[in-house]
Amino acid sequence: MIRAAELQRARFAALDPLLPPPSALPPGDPVEAAGAAGTIAHVRFPAGSWQRLWSPAQLQILSAVLGRNAGAGMNALLSAWRERITLAGAETDSSCTVTWPSRDVVVARALLDHGLTPQLALAVRAPAPGRAHAVPGVTVRESRRGDLEEIVELRYEELRYTSYVGHGVLQPGARALLAEEVSRGLQFGGRVWIAEEEGVTVGMVTGGKRSPAPGDALAGRVRPGEWGYLGTLAVTAAARGRGIGRALTAVAHDELFSPSLTGTFVSYNPANPLSPVFWHRQGYRPLWTTWAVSPATALR
Ligand SMILES: CC(C)(COP(=O)(O)OP(=O)(O)OC[C@H]1O[C@@H](n2cnc3c(N)ncnc32)[C@H](O)[C@@H]1OP(=O)(O)O)[C@@H](O)C(=O)NCCC(=O)NCCS
Numbered sequence: 001m002i003r004a005a006e007l008q009r010a011r012f013a014a015l016d017p018l019l020p021p022p023s024a025l026p027p028g029d030p031v032e033a034a035g036a037a038g039t040i041a042h043v044r045f046p047a048g049s050w051q052r053l054w055s056p057a058q059l060q061i062l063s064a065v066l067g068r069n070a071g072a073g074m075n076a077l078l079s080a081w082r083e084r085i086t087l088a089g090a091e092t093d094s095s096c097t098v099t100w101p102s103r104d105v106v107v108a109r110a111l112l113d114h115g116l117t118p119q120l121a122l123a124v125r126a127p128a129p130g131r132a133h134a135v136p137g138v139t140v141r142e143s144r145r146g147d148l149e150e151i152v153e154l155r156y157e158e159l160r161y162t163s164y165v166g167h168g169v170l171q172p173g174a175r176a177l178l179a180e181e182v183s184r185g186l187q188f189g190g191r192v193w194i195a196e197e198e199g200v201t202v203g204m205v206t207g208g209k210r211s212p213a214p215g216d217a218l219a220g221r222v223r224p225g226e227w228g229y230l231g232t233l234a235v236t237a238a239a240r241g242r243g244i245g246r247a248l249t250a251v252a253h254d255e256l257f258s259p260s261l262t263g264t265f266v267s268y269n270p271a272n273p274l275s276p277v278f279w280h281r282q283g284y285r286p287l288w289t290t291w292a293v294s295p296a297t298a299l300r
Contacts, residue, residue, distance in 0.1 A: 004037065004067040011070065016103045018124055018287055020212075023220030025063050033080040036073030038064035040081065050177050053159060054167055056294070058094035060085075066107070074098075074110035082114070085295045095292045099221075102286035116291035118270040119167050122221060123284035127228075127261040130253030135195075135243045138202065140251045143192040150201035151192055152179045158234035166269030167292075182206075185231075193251050195235070195244050202239040205248040206231035207256055221288055225262030228253070233266075233275070240274070249282050 005022070012019045028039030043059040045051040062081060066073035081096065100107055102121060143151060155178045162168030171177070185206065186192065195203035207230045212218035218227075230252055235244045256264060266284055268275040 004035065004065045007068055008065050008070075012101060015101055016287065018223070019101055020220060020223045022065075025065060026061075028061070028063070031062075031077055031080050031084075034072055034076035035067040035069070036064060036077050038062055038077050040084075048171070048173060048177075050181055052171055053169055053174055053177055055169070056093045056095050058091050060094065060096040060295075062096060062098045064098070070104070071106040071110050074100075074107045075113065078110065078114040078116075091295060095294050097290055097292045099288050099290045102289040108289075111291045114293065115297050116293040118289050119292040120267055120290040121270050121276070121286040122265060122267050122288040122290075123279055123286045124222065124263050124265045125283040125285075127257065127263050128253070128283070129257040130250035130255075132254070133243055133247045133250045135247050138195050138197045138242075138244055138247060140193055140195050140247050142255075143186075143194050143204070147192070147194055147201065148179065148182060151182050151194065151204055154201070154204045154234040154236070155182065155232055157236065158232050161234075161274075162269060162272070165272045190231070191252075191255070193248055193255075195239075195248050197239065203233075203235035203244045203248050205233040205245075205252050207252045209256060209261075222265060223262060226258075226260060227262050228256030228264035230264065230266045233278075245278055246282070253282075 009022055012022055025037070025039045026041055028041035031038045031040055041061045041063070043061065045055055045057055047057070062077065064074060064077055097119070098111060098116065100111070152175055156175055159168045159174060159178070160170060163170045182192070190206060190208040192204055192206050194201050207228065209226055209228055210218060211226050212220075212222055212224060230249065233245060233248065253264065266279055268279055270276055270289070
């Protein structure tokens with residue numbers, strides 16, 4: 001196992017210089033096949049929770065150390081997982097996810113062959129201030145307390161859009177959950193910038209700073225150090241394609257920049273026809289891809 005972990009570490013380093021050293025396998029049900037080892041963690045989100053806006057009720061998260069033949073290793077682990085769900089029965093509102101380096105196309109083949117599809121990309125950008133972009137008649141400013149309603153409407157619009165092309169789920173009570181999340185984000189140091197035109201809010205972007213810490217969701221995903229992040233970006237449908245997204249992003253990048261920053265990151269749905277191309281043009285490129293399949297689909 002130690003040998004396999006070393007091989008994986010060397011393989012990741014050769015695949016992509018921006019990957020951090022891999023973390024140890026997280027806790028979960030152990031799974032082994034063809035020299036590969038993994039764990040499957042089970043997570044359940046209660047009805048009405050914030051997470052259910054972005055996830056099915058149940059997740060099975062596979063983490064893996066694949067050894068020398070990475071494609072065959074992932075293939076064998078996914079076959080072993082499929083046997084387990086055949087025995088256990090497929091939950092309807094659930095999905096199995098694997099988060100893997102985006103550039104590992106050998107493993108991508110095995111994931112596709114088992115019916116998994118790319119659901120989310122974590123993309124990174126080198127640290128740099130924003131390149132100012134002015135849109136005539138549009139002002140970008142940091143949000144104030146009185147902007148909450150407009151911010152929630154734009155976040156709802158982004159959730160609605162994501163529900164067509166990605167993992168967003170339009171649950172009843174979504175607006176109230178988004179309002180709570182916006183308030184909580186602002187309370188804990190998150191920032192929101194909004195774009196206004198003739199007094200009307202036409203766009204917004206959320207952002208802040210984070211550093212990976214042992215055991216948190218960023219650990220093993222990005223290199224140690226302080227990162228800027230951009231969260232939700234949305235522009236009203238009628239105002240898109242005029243540079244407002246670019247203007248918002250430029251201000252956020254500029255205000256998050258400091259000489260000690262390691263970089264910035266965003267997440268987007270690869271199937272979204274608007275956001276991947278937008279982010280790539282702002283200097284981002286994918287580092288990790290989260291792949292997903294519902295057990296019912298995997299068993300077909
Ligand atoms: C993604 C999104 C925020 C981008 O915002 P936007 O304001 O439309 O983005 P921009 O106008 O800055 O850039 C989009 C395109 O318009 C072009 N554009 C910029 N200024 C322009 C102008 N003056 N005239 C015409 N087009 C212009 C940009 O160049 C870009 O096209 P290109 O990539 O071919 O060059 C917006 O499409 C959106 O809200 N989508 C739905 C929600 C969503 O997907 N959010 C992202 C979640 S990660």
